[in-house]
Amino acid sequence: MIKITEKAIDVQKVIETASNLGAGAVNAFIGTVRNKAKDKNVVWLEYEAYEAMAVGEIRKIIDEAAHKWDLMGWAVSHRIGTLKPGEVAVVVAVSTAHRKASFEACQYIIDNVKAKTPIWKKEVFDDGEEWVDARPVANANN
Amino acid sequence: MIKITEKAIDVQKVIETASNLGAGAVNAFIGTVRNKAKDKNVVWLEYEAYEAMAVGEIRKIIDEAAHKWDLMGWAVSHRIGTLKPGEVAVVVAVSTAHRKASFEACQYIIDNVKAKTPIWKKEVFDDGEEWVDARPVANANN
Amino acid sequence: MAMRYTLKTFGITRDILGGKEVAFEMEGVKVSELKSELMLRFPEMKTLNSLFIAVNNTYAEDDLVISESDEIALIPPVSGG
Amino acid sequence: MAMRYTLKTFGITRDILGGKEVAFEMEGVKVSELKSELMLRFPEMKTLNSLFIAVNNTYAEDDLVISESDEIALIPPVSGG
Numbered sequence: 001m002i003k004i005t006e007k008a009i010d011v012q013k014v015i016e017t018a019s020n021l022g023a024g025a026v027n028a029f030i031g032t033v034r035n036k037a038k039d040k041n042v043v044w045l046e047y048e049a050y051e052a053m054a055v056g057e058i059r060k061i062i063d064e065a066a067h068k069w070d071l072m073g074w075a076v077s078h079r080i081g082t083l084k085p086g087e088v089a090v091v092v093a094v095s096t097a098h099r100k101a102s103f104e105a106c107q108y109i110i111d112n113v114k115a116k117t118p119i120w121k122k123e124v125f126d127d128g129e130e131w132v133d134a135r136p137v138a139n140a141n142n
Numbered sequence: 143m144i145k146i147t148e149k150a151i152d153v154q155k156v157i158e159t160a161s162n163l164g165a166g167a168v169n170a171f172i173g174t175v176r177n178k179a180k181d182k183n184v185v186w187l188e189y190e191a192y193e194a195m196a197v198g199e200i201r202k203i204i205d206e207a208a209h210k211w212d213l214m215g216w217a218v219s220h221r222i223g224t225l226k227p228g229e230v231a232v233v234v235a236v237s238t239a240h241r242k243a244s245f246e247a248c249q250y251i252i253d254n255v256k257a258k259t260p261i262w263k264k265e266v267f268d269d270g271e272e273w274v275d276a277r278p279v280a281n282a283n284n
Numbered sequence: 285m286a287m288r289y290t291l292k293t294f295g296i297t298r299d300i301l302g303g304k305e306v307a308f309e310m311e312g313v314k315v316s317e318l319k320s321e322l323m324l325r326f327p328e329m330k331t332l333n334s335l336f337i338a339v340n341n342t343y344a345e346d347d348l349v350i351s352e353s354d355e356i357a358l359i360p361p362v363s364g365g
Numbered sequence: 366m367a368m369r370y371t372l373k374t375f376g377i378t379r380d381i382l383g384g385k386e387v388a389f390e391m392e393g394v395k396v397s398e399l400k401s402e403l404m405l406r407f408p409e410m411k412t413l414n415s416l417f418i419a420v421n422n423t424y425a426e427d428d429l430v431i432s433e434s435d436e437i438a439l440i441p442p443v444s445g446g
Contacts, residue, residue: 012154015172021228024176027248029241030168031365032161047364050294050357053341054364078364086163090365099171099252099446106169107245110365118338118357119364120295131296132363135331173446189445192375192438195422196445220445232446241365252446260419260438261445262376273377274444277412 001075002058004049004119009077009088018093020072027102028093029110035085037132040125047080047089050118054078061112065094069105072096076109078119089121143217144200146191146261151219151230160235162214169244170235171252177227182267189222189231192260196220203254207236211247214238218251220261231263286311289318289350292357297335300328301358315339316346318356333361367392370399370431373438378416381409382439396420397427399437414442 001017015028033045058076065071073095083089092110096102121132143159157170175187200218207213215237225231234252238244263274286309293301310321315337323329336359337344343359350356367390374382391402396418404410417440418425424440431437 011157015153015170019172019174019228021177024174026172026174028157028170028172029244030157030161030170031241032166032168032237034166034239035163048294049364050292050338050359053338053357056341086161095174097176099173099249102171103245103249107241110241114362114365116362117364118294118359118362120360121363122295131299131360133333133361134296134363135333190375191445192373192419192440195419195438198422256443256446258443259445260375260440260443262441263444264376273380273441275414275442276377276444277414 001077002055002062003075003077004051004054004080005077006079006081009079009091011088011091014075014077014091015093017075018073018095020095022097023072023095024097025099025102026073026093026095027099027106028091029106030088031090031110033083033085033087033089037123037125040127042085043124043126044085045083045089046122046124047078047083048120049078049080054117054119057117058113061109061116064112065105065109068108069094069096069101071105074105074109076113078113078117080119143219144197144204145217145219146193146196146222147219148221148223151221151233153230153233156217156219156233157235159217160215160237162237164239165214165237166239167241167244168215168235168237169241169248170233171248172230173232173252175225175227175229175231179265179267182269184227185266185268186227187225187231188264188266189220189225190262191220191222196259196261199259200255203251203258206254207247207251210250211236211238211243213247216247216251218255220255220259222261287313287352289352289354289356292355294358295360295363296332297329297358297360300326313349313351314346315344315348315350318350319346322358335360368394368433370433370435370437373436375439376441376444377413378410378439378441381407394430394432395427396425396429396431399431400427403439416441
């Protein structure tokens with residue numbers, strides 16, 4: 001399951017989707033909205049995705065991971081829209097026969113989802129807003 | 143939260159207990175009962191714990207992890223009693239500011255819980271039963 | 285002959301170009317030419333950490349030839365998760 | 366003088382000793398002596414991958430001196446998770 005959604009993510013459901021009777025290990029990564037960024041208070045975040053492409057890019061990453069490790073189940077869900085601190089932005093869950101592979105595969109997937117998937121977030125502070133990582137830090141507040 | 147329980151583990155609740163508003167990352171490991179072991183069908187598992195000591199040993203492991211990484215939240219729940227394939231035997235969840243530490247800390251905790259905590263499991267097959275890892279493999283079926 | 289492309293914008297590129305889908309006319313037919321022309325007309329694009337072009341939902345190489353009917357998207361630095 | 370210890374058993378050691386809490390008399394007063402005596406009286410204990418003794422909820426070193434009022438537990442190879 002690959003899902004880009006405006007609705008709150010049901011973490012339990014993502015984990016269940018990734019589970020498998022033959023698997024002994026499930027690893028889940030849950031990315032949540034922090035209440036601080038660059039020492040400023042985060043009021044909310046805005047996420048947007050190029051949805052058609054994002055799903056395809058995540059599928060490529062999953063295929064790579066399934067090739068490197070013996071994935072018995074997997075699920076990725078990414079939220080878009082307006083998110084408040086504490087809310088869940090992304091969940092990646094994988095199941096494997098043994099635990100080491102579950103950690104490695106899950107980390108591979110979230111690292112690549114963050115690096116390659118066309119999804120963007122804007123941090124909205126008390127005193128301004130900023131597209132994350134768009135510009136070098138020195139120009140970030142221009 | 144450290145819990146040794148005969149009741150089904152509420153995975154979502156363990157994850158929520160480990161979450162923290164200042165954290166951007168939660169990693170959760172879920173150990174489930176496989177339907178196969180040593181190429182035989184697992185009918186059920188029996189888990190038992192030396193409870194008073196197990197809680198203390200897990201606490202030491204958490205303290206070590208909190209010292210190595212900056213844990214913002216954590217929770218460990220281990221099931222005991224009779225478990226069927228597919229059921230959740232253990233959940234470890236930690237939250238940290240950034241994702242790399244969440245993977246490392248969670249893996250450290252589950253690796254050590256498995257190696258050091260006085261909890262035992264017996265695999266019950268169609269044709270016999272066996273305390274896991276109790277004896278060298280060559281003697282396992284004596 | 286000038287070509288008329290339709291550009292989908294995301295993140296900071298939407299703020300810079302001022303629209304979700306922007307008509308863009310230019311003589312060039314390659315991804316590299318599109319990038320140069322964007323930097324020329326919108327100098328703020330040069331301040332970004334990176335800019336990729338996706339054509340029909342796939343990251344495109346610089347020498348890919350684009351046509352008016354392609355789905356062309358501007359991909360500024362991603363920051364999901 | 367023989368001491369009378371109470372041993373808590375877990376996992377396979379319960380099957381071998383045949384009880385959850387087993388009275389165990391011996392002359393020795395050290396963890397190492399308890400281990401040797403167990404191997405002697407229950408030779409099957411020698412087939413285990415490992416055997417630790419916990420005294421008052423903590424893994425005990427071989428030279429620790431035990432007393433009749435201690436909570437003494439046999440810890441065969443653990444297999445949680």
